Amino acid sequence: xxxxxxxxxxxxxxxxxxxxxxxxxxxxxxxxxxxxxxxxxxxxxxxxxxxxxxxxxxxxxxxxxxxxxxxxxxxxxxxxxxxxxxxxxxxxxxxxxxxxxxxxxxxxxxxxxxxxxxxxxxxxxxxxxxxxxxxxxxxxxxxxxxxxxxxxxxxxxxxxxxxxxxxxxxxxx
Amino acid sequence: xxxxxxxxxxxxxxxxxxxxxxxxxxxxxxxxxxxxxxxxxxxxxxxxxxxxxxxxxxxxxxxxxxxxxxxxxxxxxxxxxxxxxxxxxxxxxxxxxxxxxxxxxxxxxxxxxxxxxxxxxxxxxxxxxxxxxxxxxxxxxxxxxxxxxxxxxxxxxxxxxxxxxxxxxxxxx
Numbered sequence: 001x002x003x004x005x006x007x008x009x010x011x012x013x014x015x016x017x018x019x020x021x022x023x024x025x026x027x028x029x030x031x032x033x034x035x036x037x038x039x040x041x042x043x044x045x046x047x048x049x050x051x052x053x054x055x056x057x058x059x060x061x062x063x064x065x066x067x068x069x070x071x072x073x074x075x076x077x078x079x080x081x082x083x084x085x086x087x088x089x090x091x092x093x094x095x096x097x098x099x100x101x102x103x104x105x106x107x108x109x110x111x112x113x114x115x116x117x118x119x120x121x122x123x124x125x126x127x128x129x130x131x132x133x134x135x136x137x138x139x140x141x142x143x144x145x146x147x148x149x150x151x152x153x154x155x156x157x158x159x160x161x162x163x164x165x166x167x168x169x170x171x172x173x
Numbered sequence: 174x175x176x177x178x179x180x181x182x183x184x185x186x187x188x189x190x191x192x193x194x195x196x197x198x199x200x201x202x203x204x205x206x207x208x209x210x211x212x213x214x215x216x217x218x219x220x221x222x223x224x225x226x227x228x229x230x231x232x233x234x235x236x237x238x239x240x241x242x243x244x245x246x247x248x249x250x251x252x253x254x255x256x257x258x259x260x261x262x263x264x265x266x267x268x269x270x271x272x273x274x275x276x277x278x279x280x281x282x283x284x285x286x287x288x289x290x291x292x293x294x295x296x297x298x299x300x301x302x303x304x305x306x307x308x309x310x311x312x313x314x315x316x317x318x319x320x321x322x323x324x325x326x327x328x329x330x331x332x333x334x335x336x337x338x339x340x341x342x343x344x345x346x
Binding site (some may be wrong): 131 | 191195198199201208212225228229233234236238242243246250310314
């Protein structure tokens with residue numbers, strides 16, 4: 001006796017990459033199992049049906065196209081209720097309760113970093129315009145040159161400790 | 174700035190302060206998260222702070238980087254807490270296993286019901302923690318520069334190790 005799993009390309013990974021996961025909620029995964037009993041094969045489908053069939057290439061061909069067609073039909077019916085204007089530009093990704101400083105995707109990302117904004121807003125700042133959105137002032141100096149006491153950077157040390165010889169002695173210590 | 178795991182700072186101490194800082198940041202009224210590259214490199218940094226002045230300064234210090242959507246965790250994360258009674262500065266370098274991104278649109282035939290395990294690669298990440306009543310931008314920048322240098326060194330070491338392993342395999346064959 002041997003068991004075989006049916007091969008399908010409608011996997012979760014493929015469904016996610018084609019954008020169907022967002023449309024259908026959960027992706028379709030067709031789980032089939034076959035087990036041979038002599039010439040006959042026990043066939044258990046995802047939907048709970050149990051049948052004995054003699055597998056031939058023709059039957060495999062029919063099963064494959066039946067599932068392919070049902071998958072495409074489900075995808076088409078899921079898109080049926082969406083207006084053309086939205087289908088044209090892509091899937092809806094805006095949430096009505098979001099506002100600057102309260103973006104769900106960014107909050108989840110911060111959560112992954114170990115910080116969950118529980119009380120107020122969390123502003124993602126990648127450009128000076130984002131500072132205005134966050135209610136902050138523009139930087140006075142851009143780019144900002146920061147000189148810190150790194151012992152590998154002798155010039156910075158000179159700047160910091162150039163005032164007297166005592167400072168050099170302090171640095172040597 | 175001491176590195177976690179060195180004589181001056183143990184991992185336990187760093188973890189304790191880091192967790193307390195994250196908790197306090199989570200309870201802050203506002204979080205400002207400037208992002209960008211460490212100047213002169215392509216190492217991405219995310220700063221999570223409750224200080225509006227430091228956010229402005231650090232945005233001016235960091236080089237502007239492409240904004241990734243959806244947002245994801247970056248190699249260097251800096252947690253800066255302003256208004257704390259205690260004073261602390263340190264950074265830690267950790268190695269994590271991150272899944273290799275699948276760039277293929279259609280992965281091809283996959284066995285249904287069996288999730289293929291994604292391939293992982295070792296990657297170093299850094300966390301910088303600065304806690305003070307009024308954190309100094311120089312201290313933060315020192316932590317970021319030290320972290321970037323450590324990550325670059327790790328990457329070089331990893332590449333050399335990988336090359337040596339490949340060479341050993343070729344020699345065996």
